[in-house]
Amino acid sequence: MAIFVDQNTKVIVQGLTGGQGKYHGLRNRAYGTQVVGGVTPGKGGLDVEGIPVFDSVADAVAATGADASFIAVPPKAASAAILEAAAAGVRFVVCITEGIPAQDEARVYNTLLRDFPGTRLLGPNCPGIISPGKCNIGITAGEIAELPSASGPNVGIVSRSGTLTYQALYELKQRGIGVSTCVGIGGDPVPGTNFIDCLSQFQADPETHAIIMIGEIGGSAEEEAAEFIKANVTKPMSAYIAGVTAPAGKKMGHAGAIVSGGKGTAQGKMDALAAAGVRIGLNPTEAGDLMAEIVASLR
Amino acid sequence: MDLFEYQGKQYFARFDIPVSPGGIADTVEEAVVQAAAAGYPVVVKAQVQVGGRGKAGGIKLANNEEEVRLHAANILGMDIKGHLVERVWVEYASDIAEEYYASFTLDRAAKKHLLMLSVEGGVEIEAVAEKSVEGVASILVKLYRCFTEGDCDLAEINPLILKPTGEIHALDAKVSLDNNAEFRHPEWAEYRETEVLDERELLAREKGLQYIGLQGSVGIIANGAGLAMSTLDVVNQVGGSAANFLDIGGGANADLMSAALEVINYDQSVKSILINIFGGITRGEEVAKGIVEALNRVSLRAPIVIRLDGTNAEEGRQILLSAGIPESVLQSKPTMLEAARAAVAIANAN
Numbered sequence: 001m002a003i004f005v006d007q008n009t010k011v012i013v014q015g016l017t018g019g020q021g022k023y024h025g026l027r028n029r030a031y032g033t034q035v036v037g038g039v040t041p042g043k044g045g046l047d048v049e050g051i052p053v054f055d056s057v058a059d060a061v062a063a064t065g066a067d068a069s070f071i072a073v074p075p076k077a078a079s080a081a082i083l084e085a086a087a088a089g090v091r092f093v094v095c096i097t098e099g100i101p102a103q104d105e106a107r108v109y110n111t112l113l114r115d116f117p118g119t120r121l122l123g124p125n126c127p128g129i130i131s132p133g134k135c136n137i138g139i140t141a142g143e144i145a146e147l148p149s150a151s152g153p154n155v156g157i158v159s160r161s162g163t164l165t166y167q168a169l170y171e172l173k174q175r176g177i178g179v180s181t182c183v184g185i186g187g188d189p190v191p192g193t194n195f196i197d198c199l200s201q202f203q204a205d206p207e208t209h210a211i212i213m214i215g216e217i218g219g220s221a222e223e224e225a226a227e228f229i230k231a232n233v234t235k236p237m238s239a240y241i242a243g244v245t246a247p248a249g250k251k252m253g254h255a256g257a258i259v260s261g262g263k264g265t266a267q268g269k270m271d272a273l274a275a276a277g278v279r280i281g282l283n284p285t286e287a288g289d290l291m292a293e294i295v296a297s298l299r
Numbered sequence: 300m301d302l303f304e305y306q307g308k309q310y311f312a313r314f315d316i317p318v319s320p321g322g323i324a325d326t327v328e329e330a331v332v333q334a335a336a337a338g339y340p341v342v343v344k345a346q347v348q349v350g351g352r353g354k355a356g357g358i359k360l361a362n363n364e365e366e367v368r369l370h371a372a373n374i375l376g377m378d379i380k381g382h383l384v385e386r387v388w389v390e391y392a393s394d395i396a397e398e399y400y401a402s403f404t405l406d407r408a409a410k411k412h413l414l415m416l417s418v419e420g421g422v423e424i425e426a427v428a429e430k431s432v433e434g435v436a437s438i439l440v441k442l443y444r445c446f447t448e449g450d451c452d453l454a455e456i457n458p459l460i461l462k463p464t465g466e467i468h469a470l471d472a473k474v475s476l477d478n479n480a481e482f483r484h485p486e487w488a489e490y491r492e493t494e495v496l497d498e499r500e501l502l503a504r505e506k507g508l509q510y511i512g513l514q515g516s517v518g519i520i521a522n523g524a525g526l527a528m529s530t531l532d533v534v535n536q537v538g539g540s541a542a543n544f545l546d547i548g549g550g551a552n553a554d555l556m557s558a559a560l561e562v563i564n565y566d567q568s569v570k571s572i573l574i575n576i577f578g579g580i581t582r583g584e585e586v587a588k589g590i591v592e593a594l595n596r597v598s599l600r601a602p603i604v605i606r607l608d609g610t611n612a613e614e615g616r617q618i619l620l621s622a623g624i625p626e627s628v629l630q631s632k633p634t635m636l637e638a639a640r641a642a643v644a645i646a647n648a649n
Contacts, residue, residue: 058564059590073478074480076483098477098548100479101477102450102452102477102479102480102482103405103447103450103480106405106410106411106412109410110410110411132387141609141610144609159525160525161523161524161525161526161528161529162523162524163521163523163525163526163577164523164525164526164529165525166578166608166609167526170577170609187524187525189405189407190407190410191404192390207457214525216524216528217528219407219408220407220408221407221408224408240529242525242528242529242532243528243531243532244535245528245530245531245532245534245535245541246528246531246544247511247513250511250544252511252527252528252544253509253523253525253527253528253544253546253548254525255477255478255479256407257524257525267533282532282536283529283532283536283635283636284529284635285635
């Protein structure tokens with residue numbers, strides 16, 4: 001088991017003929033992911049190293065039976081690409097595009113909610129998702145993800161930051177701790193999938209025994225997750241929140257990472273999570289150490 | 300990007316939100332000209348992006364030219380909470396019957412647009428005359444257009460005033476624009492020109508880097524915003540302080556890395572440079588080539604400590620090793636913590 005994606009997931013890459021789409025799409029395939037097609041309007045009929053390219057998502061889905069999409073197109077085209085995938089019935093859409101206007105993101109989020117409840121969007125501005133050994137969609141370097149062990153215990157990862165997601169995978173790999181699924185939800189103000197969506201899946205997933213959560217300053221997603229954890233999550237957790245030293249009022253790289261009006265601070269988030277029983281690391285390595293302790297206690 | 304009040308009012312005007320007649324001045328003489336054009340009495344307002352201008356003496360009423368000269372001379376060049384006043388906005392002073400607050404922003408928790416509206420001074424909303432309710436509603440529609448079509452993170456009017464004559468308009472403007480939407484707003488170019496940036500930030504902007512200047516002595520280069528933030532935190536934990544936040548982002552190549560090192564090198568307070576790379580999009584060999592190339596281009600004042608991991612990290616480490624760079628210039632550490640400790644030790648020793 002894994003969450004959201006597994007060995008049966010069939011993926012198309014929207015933007016497969018572009019630089020990013022080609023590089024990561026081929027890497028995903030090399031990892032073992034079923035990359036069954038690509039979409040670039042006007043380039044239908046071509047192929048990228050044996051992966052057939054279609055003019056539209058609908059064509060690609062009809063021909064390949066794909067149920068997931070990996071979107072690697074520029075910000076101007078990303079909103080339309082997400083909605084095209086949803087309209088074509090794609091169940092799981094991963095959008096790595098950084099720099100989509102917040103107004104567009106909010107509109108896409110609410111359009112999906114209203115018109116395409118069967119489609120889950122991961123991202124935008126996210127590294128993607130990996131269920132080690134089964135499926136890797138996005139930009140994660142698959143070799144740093146430890147395979148889950150059949151006997152467990154395995155850890156689920158959910159993170160707002162790309163490189164900190166890799167850091168978490170790496171911390172676990174160095175300790176030989178298996179990962180069920182690692183989800184990067186992205187650093188934008190309106191992510192399609194949030195912490196709670198992932199936590200509830202991990203809680204229900206029999207292959208996941210503990211959870212690492214990586215948050216950062218800005219917004220209140222971590223505080224909302226803390227409330228959810230208190231009420232619903234029985235699996236042990238460790239967490240790390242980036243941005244303790246971030247100055248107020250500055251967007252720290254991610255569009256969503258800003259402390260404004262004294263709200264969204266790292267300390268507030270750590271306090272909320274600690275109150276929900278989550279063990280808090282003061283840096284990614286410490287969160288990894290805490291998880292190692294948790295896993296040892298489960299073995 | 301945060302706008303000054305006068306730019307916010309100009310932006311409001313694009314969406315037909317009424318504002319007082321007025322103009323911008325960066326000298327006393329210009330202030331006098333603007334006051335005459337607006338008509339007396341006028342208000343002379345310091346243009347700084349910080350709250351509490353009024354209390355600091357940055358907003359003054361002037362009934363005639365003599366008073367405009369006095370106030371403009373006092374306010375121009377004033378330091379308000381560390382912000383230098385370079386311009387004043389001079390506008391016709393409105394009579395105020397009632398004051399309201401109105402803003403649109405994105406409610407990130409609800410993922411919906413949020414309107415906040417209130418009546419100042421404890422006036423019951425029911426007591427607001429019917430006429431003003433309609434007037435307020437009309438302005439809210441325009442403010443909403445400004446917020447959505449204008450791609451604002453925040454569009455705030457505080458106060459929105461009702462004049463004794465029954466007219467309603469924006470007496471102040473606080474507008475924050477969504478940088479991600481800049482590609483469809485060529486008109487924002489003029490706001491970029493007046494943005495408050497220090498010299499380091501200006502240089503970084505020219506080079507297309509995500510950079511925020513800070514006060515410490517360890518220059519930071521990391522890939523990914525989260526890792527960059529985390530690097531700041533770890534430097535702090537081991538007893539140092541970061542000179543900056545710099546995310547070279549995904550797909551960083553030799554040119555970007557060189558540019559990043561040049562910007563860090565420009566900062567005189569930097570005593571050591573911590574490069575923290577975990578490869579996903581950014582490939583280790585690209586990072587390494589960039590460092591080698593930058594070391595050829597720039598004479599760095601401070602030594603580098605690098606931690607390189609992830610995609611093609613091994614190739615990257617090999618490139619650095621075979622380049623024959625002395626350890627006094629560049630040393631490699633296997634973990635983020637060790638790299639931070641080494642960089643902080645160098646910074647604190649100098």
